Amino acid sequence: LLPAAGDPLPSWNDTASKASIVAFVEKVSDPQSPDYVPQELRIATFDNDGTLWSEKPLYFQALYAFDRLQEKAKADPGILTSDVLKAAAAGDMKGAMAGGDKGLIDIVNVSHSGLTVEDFETDVKTWLTTATHPTSGRIYADMIYQPMVELLAYLRDRGFSTYIVSGGGVHFIRAISQEAYNVPPQQVVGSEGATNYSLVDGKPTLMKEGGLQFLDDKAGKPVGIDRHIGRRPIFVAGNSDGDLQMLEWATAGEGPRLGLFVHHTDAKREFAYDRDSSVGRLSDGLDAAGGKGWLLVDMAKDWAVIWPGKQ
Amino acid sequence: LLPAAGDPLPSWNDTASKASIVAFVEKVSDPQSPDYVPQELRIATFDNDGTLWSEKPLYFQALYAFDRLQEKAKADPGILTSDVLKAAAAGDMKGAMAGGDKGLIDIVNVSHSGLTVEDFETDVKTWLTTATHPTSGRIYADMIYQPMVELLAYLRDRGFSTYIVSGGGVHFIRAISQEAYNVPPQQVVGSEGATNYSLVDGKPTLMKEGGLQFLDDKAGKPVGIDRHIGRRPIFVAGNSDGDLQMLEWATAGEGPRLGLFVHHTDAKREFAYDRDSSVGRLSDGLDAAGGKGWLLVDMAKDWAVIWPGKQ
Ligand SMILES: [Ca+2]
Ligand SMILES: [Ca+2]
Numbered sequence: 306l307l308p309a310a311g312d313p314l315p316s317w318n319d320t321a322s323k324a325s326i327v328a329f330v331e332k333v334s335d336p337q338s339p340d341y342v343p344q345e346l347r348i349a350t351f352d353n354d355g356t357l358w359s360e361k362p363l364y365f366q367a368l369y370a371f372d373r374l375q376e377k378a379k380a381d382p383g384i385l386t387s388d389v390l391k392a393a394a395a396g397d398m399k400g401a402m403a404g405g406d407k408g409l410i411d412i413v414n415v416s417h418s419g420l421t422v423e424d425f426e427t428d429v430k431t432w433l434t435t436a437t438h439p440t441s442g443r444i445y446a447d448m449i450y451q452p453m454v455e456l457l458a459y460l461r462d463r464g465f466s467t468y469i470v471s472g473g474g475v476h477f478i479r480a481i482s483q484e485a486y487n488v489p490p491q492q493v494v495g496s497e498g499a500t501n502y503s504l505v506d507g508k509p510t511l512m513k514e515g516g517l518q519f520l521d522d523k524a525g526k527p528v529g530i531d532r533h534i535g536r537r538p539i540f541v542a543g544n545s546d547g548d549l550q551m552l553e554w555a556t557a558g559e560g561p562r563l564g565l566f567v568h569h570t571d572a573k574r575e576f577a578y579d580r581d582s583s584v585g586r587l588s589d590g591l592d593a594a595g596g597k598g599w600l601l602v603d604m605a606k607d608w609a610v611i612w613p614g615k616q
Numbered sequence: 617l618l619p620a621a622g623d624p625l626p627s628w629n630d631t632a633s634k635a636s637i638v639a640f641v642e643k644v645s646d647p648q649s650p651d652y653v654p655q656e657l658r659i660a661t662f663d664n665d666g667t668l669w670s671e672k673p674l675y676f677q678a679l680y681a682f683d684r685l686q687e688k689a690k691a692d693p694g695i696l697t698s699d700v701l702k703a704a705a706a707g708d709m710k711g712a713m714a715g716g717d718k719g720l721i722d723i724v725n726v727s728h729s730g731l732t733v734e735d736f737e738t739d740v741k742t743w744l745t746t747a748t749h750p751t752s753g754r755i756y757a758d759m760i761y762q763p764m765v766e767l768l769a770y771l772r773d774r775g776f777s778t779y780i781v782s783g784g785g786v787h788f789i790r791a792i793s794q795e796a797y798n799v800p801p802q803q804v805v806g807s808e809g810a811t812n813y814s815l816v817d818g819k820p821t822l823m824k825e826g827g828l829q830f831l832d833d834k835a836g837k838p839v840g841i842d843r844h845i846g847r848r849p850i851f852v853a854g855n856s857d858g859d860l861q862m863l864e865w866a867t868a869g870e871g872p873r874l875g876l877f878v879h880h881t882d883a884k885r886e887f888a889y890d891r892d893s894s895v896g897r898l899s900d901g902l903d904a905a906g907g908k909g910w911l912l913v914d915m916a917k918d919w920a921v922i923w924p925g926k927q
Contacts, residue, residue: 479846490846502838509865527813535790535801554820
């Protein structure tokens, strides 16, 4: 996953997008540049689903939740208290999504509770590295975007701190963030379910409980960044309207700023969607991008490869 | 504030406490040692009030809240909706504390809301560096503990990441954490009030609102550490029963661990209190320390100086 010598972004085609990114990163990290930004302020935040890895036909965390729910319901069918939960446990994607975002949150709450944080992260890691995606046939961990992995490494090489800021759960992402992106757990900001600390048989234990305590999406993203980082990022990447406020807030700060949307334009190699998608809808963001000077990364044109290894 | 060459902890007397701390730090950071801990796992967490700076007669954040409440009530006396709030605005410490922790949280909620995060932090910083403490006559920023500032620097010098994990508000502590402790904003974990993001006159704005969303105290400390850091600390310092669960959780992990309580034994130079104090009560922690092998730092015996500069 290391960039080739001389080209920090070998999986990016030589288009205007790549040139814009490189020009920005170089000018803010060059002490001789008038646009130089001190290292401690070189904060970059990245959305995860659809920005660092794929999210179709549905967020991977939701697909994981279906599998876990099915397993839990075998032991205790009483947990399936709604049609949405029943559909999820049956692997019926359409039925599970009929409840919208609220339904998905219910599915996550019920499926992700009643085990320790450590056991949960171990289970997620196993799933992400063994279960296979319904259309690509790849294991989920192999559906990270190679060009973005290179971009993260390039930013770090230029003194940036790289953070994930995701609507997905913080524990879910941490299960893979170090291996997949070289992003350590303290640089993952995500949605937060209730977690309780207590002594279980005398052993200090952090248990995951039901109940969403913080939704790191839309207007929640600037709030999550403020809580965890306390500094306004100068480089921000997203792919949907859920990232609009993060881009808006970050790029309104003083000095040089770069905001970008990964635009899913590649039906052949990945998926093509924007305004009409319920997962990863990009509509208000598309309308705003031009006026704000945000970069639209065209996956079909700008990326030489999508995922790591053989395509 | 730099340690003298050869002695990383010049403001500590040469007692068993100092020897224990140095022995621990050296063994976990020495690659030749059987107790070596990789750098990314060298996480140290410090409580703030009573551990890194003074907390008597009352938490500095509460004293700040009284001043702000008084100021806000001049413009709008209607905000003083309870006896506790009225007492706080009148500077009546006893009356303000009659409501216990719940009363203090009310005082903080009402006094800390209705302004942007940036304006709040600027206001706190001004207050901490100009207002003076009722008994010491020092500005509050000069009531940090010099021995602990040296300990933080020593740990960082040995590859530790140093975090503050406080029951106090995250924005309050960040106003001073870099200057006082060399701890950047992303390494401050604290209690969290509601913060809302919106466009105000077209400008992206983070506003502080009333309402506590996360209390980073007692069993909340392991939860806060898990949310923000995602790793179990190997070095933990506190001073009260509010830190008991943090010490318990951290020191129950595998491998070498050090937990310590700063014990306020110095009535002459600072304040002496433990089991019977409503602020910073240390009782269950004192009972547990011996059995757990936690270090009790005796301020009177172990510290050559308390605060920076002339005593
Ligand atoms: Ca996304
Ligand atoms: Ca304390």
